[in-house]
Amino acid sequence: MAPRTKVVFVWTLSHVGIAGNEKVDELAKLALNQEMHDDKQVLWSDLKLKVKTHLEQLWQTDWDNEVDNKLHEV
DSSP states (O other): OOTTOOOOOOOOGGGTTSTTHHHHHHHHHHHTTSOOOTTOOOOHHHHHHHHHHHHHHHHHHHHHTOOSOGGGGO
8 A cells, every 4th residue: 555545434334234243333433423633644564464363353253153064174
């Protein structure tokens, strides 16, 4: 990602009914009442690592909760 690239997260209705998104919606609504600070910067490498780690944890949780999956035996 190039320096000074602006990343904007936008809430959409498309995730309705997916487990865990109710909490995300609740947190997003709370964030609307927070004061914004434009002076804080996050390095793309830091953000990328956090997102990757979080996604891996979500995948692992889903995998651990799988039942009747013959691949668990491997």
